[in-house]
Amino acid sequence: MNKNKLLRMDNIGIVVESLDNAIAFFEEIGLHLEGRMIVEGEWAGRVTGLGSQKAEIAMMVTPDGHSRLELSQFHTPSVIADHREAPVNALGYLRAMFTVEDIDEMVARLMKHGAQLVGEVVQFEDSYRLCYIRGTEGLLIGLAEEIGGKEV
Template sequence: MKVQKIDHVGINVNDLSAAKAFFLDIGFEVRAEWEMEGELLDRVVGLRGAKTACIALGASDSQAWIELVKYDHPSDENEIQQTHANTPGIRHIAIEVEDIEAIVAKLKQKGMETFSEIQQYEQSYKLCYVRGPEGIILELAEKVK
């Protein structure tokens, strides 16, 4: 018994178009868009009457992908609570990028929050945490050549 690979990471959102735009701005590509409902979905997610709209986003050279999910039914009764880098649970997704300076500038121009300026980690990476729509935290990482 062993893990083969990480297939995808699912992120639930309320504003599907804003989340999609955020990931497209970073350089992701849309792989697919679909809607789901019915008994199979109800059994898989453990909710009754579930109805979702989904977008699969990926990098051109990666098998792993990000699944953005908007639940049209049932809706979440709780508001999104802002989290911090040290809040327990899944807090961020690290993404290797090219031209981190251009990406961070573009995101700042669109009003996205960065945790700090771009930081140099030893002689291996330039790093920057970015908060996107609905509290999504990404760690952008560019390998130093």
């Protein structure tokens, strides 16, 4: 029997309060807006299990075109839970990690957009400099700078 094979990961989704603010923040990191649209109707509710829903989504893509982040702002139904301020060891908590060229420069730019360091920028062996930040709306974002010839 042949096993079904994974083809690719299409995207990671994050629900936000302000789509405009989230788009601006992720553009500052270096992602590009690929598209923006309203998703609504019975078919969408059948996929998500929410019934009738209306959400505006924005698809952000990395410069290499291989990774995407789907940002969603729900109009209906109302958001019922908020996990943004949960600590990094909370079950099911999500963070996105981005490799950047200059972590210090990126952190400084993002702080101008309200980002805050969670801990410190640290060095892992002779391979990476790493940090976590709380970005727009308190979203947890990881940043990594390659310093030893390997990618994260």
